[in-house]
Amino acid sequence: MVSYDLSGRTALVTGGAQGLGAGMAEALAKAGATVVIADVQEELGRATADAIKQTGATAGFVRLDVTDDAGWEQAVAAVVGEHGGLDVLVNNAGVEITGLLADLDPAHVRKMLEVNVLGTALGVKHAFRAMRPGGAAGNGGSIVNISSVAATIAFPGIAGYSATKSAVDRLTRVAAMEAGKLGYGVRVNCVYPGLVPTQMGNQLANDVVEVGLFPSVEEAIGAVVGQTPAGRLGEVADMADAVVFLASDAARFITGAGLPVDGGMGM
Template sequence: MTSYDLTGRKALVTGGARGLGAGMAEALAKAGAAVAVGDVLEDVGKETVQSLRDAGATAEFVPLDVTDDASWAEAVANTCTSLGGLDLVVNNAGVEITSLIADLDPAGLRTMLDVNVLGTALGLKHAFRTMRPGGAAGNGGSVVNIASVAATIAFPGIAGYSATKSAIDRLTRVGAAESGKLGYGVRVNCIYPGLTPTVMGNQLAVDCAELGLFPSPEEAAAAVVGLTPQGRLGQVDDMADAVVFLSSDAAKYITGAGLPVDGGMGM
């Protein structure tokens, strides 16, 4: 059976400074990959990188604003230089701004579109250009996009977020089709994480309560648990393990897929 060993692989994780991204960077490193943490949070990102190094990993911090094309080009170039190539890209960076549709703020929606959709699209662009034959790395590889269970369910207060995460699902499938058709050698998949008690996940519960959708943040979280057959919230390592799997040779014949990692909530 093929293992999840990533020894010799070079990975870039966006939004890798904290939360799910930091957990994914750690899991990839534990599987043997050298990891670049890309983020706008430089101080926190460097702390995460130092933690990875303290555990024996090869890790670097690269400044990255995922909404900016030039920032992507520089971050990928820096990753290739510092790590010696690029084989894996995890498009994790994302934002969630809770709002009722009747009260939707155009500026908030534009922010989510920029970070979640444009950021992922640019990640695919630069992954393809770098990993395809003739690119700076040129050996193919894997892209894992981070969508959300919000792309598969209807939950109040997250219409804009749900729309952007649904777009990531479509970007994933079209990206996989283009890579295959054009011989890039890059597999493209996504995962749909369930609600996880990170900074973002906790804030969502608070926001839903403040909007009057639930009596308290605790009851908002309990409502999610009640919709989840496994009867619990997700944990960072649940999501990180799925990313390692999709990045590994154990998933070598998987592309264009969306993997629910949501305890059954979206089924």
């Protein structure tokens, strides 16, 4: 049986300063990987990397706006230059802006498209260039894109977010096909996290109340739990463990897949 041991591998986690991204970075480091956190929140990102280093793992930070093509090129070059390779990319950075379709704000939709779709696509682009034969790293690898249960259900107030996370799913599958056809040696998969009470998850609960969809935060959360066969909200560890699995050799014959980690909500 193959373990989830990631010793000797280097992982880059976008949006890793806090929330799900921080949990994913910590889990990858616990599995033995060298972890680099990429985020626009420099102070918080460095603090998260320092906390990981205190566990005895190797960790670092690179500032990255995922919508910046040149920024991606520089970040990947820095990771490969400092750590000798790039084996895992977790495209986790994302934004969610709640709003009713009748009140749609084009600026909000553009922001989600830029970060959630373009940011993920640029990550795939630069990971492919580094990981493929002849690239700066050149040993293949694994890309894990973070989609959302929002891509698989119809929950009110998150149309724009749902659309962008559905795009991440489609992007993942095309990327996996291209990587296979072109012999890159890179697996590409995505995870559909359920609602987790991180800062983003808690903000969503407050926002759907503010736009009039639920009378209270408690009822909004209750509606999510009521749609979830597992009967609870997700935890950061639930999502982080799924990422470690997909990054590991235990998932060596899995590519182009979407893994629901949502307690059954999106089935």
